[in-house]
Amino acid sequence: xxxxxKIQEINAGSMAxxxxxxxxxxxxxxxxxxxxxxxxxxxxxxxxSQKQAPMDIKxxxxxxxxxxxFDHIMAGGEAIDISQLKEKAKTFILNASxxxxxxxxxxxxxxxxxxxxxxxxxxxxxxxxxxSYNMYIMVQNELTRAFNEVRDEVAQAKFxxxxxxxxxxxxxxxxxxxxxxxxxxxxxxxxxxx
Amino acid sequence: xxxxxxxxxxxxxxxxxxxxLEKKSLVSYIQIGQPSTKALVAKWGTAPRxxxxxxxxxTQDILEFVASERDKLSExxxxxxxxxxxxxxxxxxxIITDVKQELRRANALKVSYxxxxxxxxx
Numbered sequence: 001x002x003x004x005x006k007i008q009e010i011n012a013g014s015m016a017x018x019x020x021x022x023x024x025x026x027x028x029x030x031x032x033x034x035x036x037x038x039x040x041x042x043x044x045x046x047x048x049s050q051k052q053a054p055m056d057i058k059x060x061x062x063x064x065x066x067x068x069x070f071d072h073i074m075a076g077g078e079a080i081d082i083s084q085l086k087e088k089a090k091t092f093i094l095n096a097s098x099x100x101x102x103x104x105x106x107x108x109x110x111x112x113x114x115x116x117x118x119x120x121x122x123x124x125x126x127x128x129x130x131x132s133y134n135m136y137i138m139v140q141n142e143l144t145r146a147f148n149e150v151r152d153e154v155a156q157a158k159f160x161x162x163x164x165x166x167x168x169x170x171x172x173x174x175x176x177x178x179x180x181x182x183x184x185x186x187x188x189x190x191x192x193x194x
Numbered sequence: 195x196x197x198x199x200x201x202x203x204x205x206x207x208x209x210x211x212x213x214x215l216e217k218k219s220l221v222s223y224i225q226i227g228q229p230s231t232k233a234l235v236a237k238w239g240t241a242p243r244x245x246x247x248x249x250x251x252x253t254q255d256i257l258e259f260v261a262s263e264r265d266k267l268s269e270x271x272x273x274x275x276x277x278x279x280x281x282x283x284x285x286x287x288x289i290i291t292d293v294k295q296e297l298r299r300a301n302a303l304k305v306s307y308x309x310x311x312x313x314x315x316x
Contacts, residue, residue: 034214034215035214035215035218035221035278035306035308036212036213036214036215036308036309036310036311037212037213037215037278037279037306037307037308037309038209038211038212038213038306038307038309039213039276039304039305039306039307040305040306040307041303041304041305042294042297042298042303042304042305043298043303044298044301044303045298045299045301127287127291128287129286129287129288129291130286130287130288131286131287132283132284132285132286132287133207133281133282133283133284133285133286133287133290134207134283134284136287136290137207137209137283137307137309138207138209140209140307141209141210141211141309144211145210145211148211
């Protein structure tokens, strides 16, 4: 007897649908979460063998930002709200009117830009052990924002572009002109938190 | 792409001036927050804990943790190592200051305070 049966072909019509379904499933199910954060460089631990000489900074060159355990902010000797902090930091960094009470400037020769009066101002950030992390980040954020805006302004004046649009060398020059000077004091228990 | 089990719960604070963490291989994580599940709370209480790798640790362990993480990297990458601190927004600064001091002692100076990007407060 001759076998009349033919090998049946597999119906592959729905193959494309199945693969698309799989593709879409994996697209949706995969998370590629990118971590974002405020980046900082901590100061190195002072050598224990050698005594740390207290740094000499003129009063006009220092802005003290203190965050209490009740999340109140004091900057430059007065209690302020978080929304005022950025402007205060900006006027401190810029010192556009060369005020006697605001930081001194030092003429520094920088590549590309040339001579530029670099502010000697340092923002000193202090917090209590009881300060909430949220507030700390908000303050750090406002200070970073102040520096970024100043950098943007300088970049606009020198190169006619925003800081983020500059190329590597130009960016380095601006970073030298407006250094990110936020000092975090050695921790101490001021109001006796937990 | 697989991430370690998170034993603490945190809602990250939000900020506008955040930068992306490039090169995941250079990043080590320190998580700080309350124990996440009921069973863990029963065992450990609700005080904030520090999680390194996949268990609770104390600040004393950070030195060792940083050393082992640094060993995983190649010689040339070691200077680029970043520690990402993921802490709950409600944490008090005391514990974070302790962690920061330990990191300074361990000479891991590049840190990133994890925060979600927002366009502004209010």
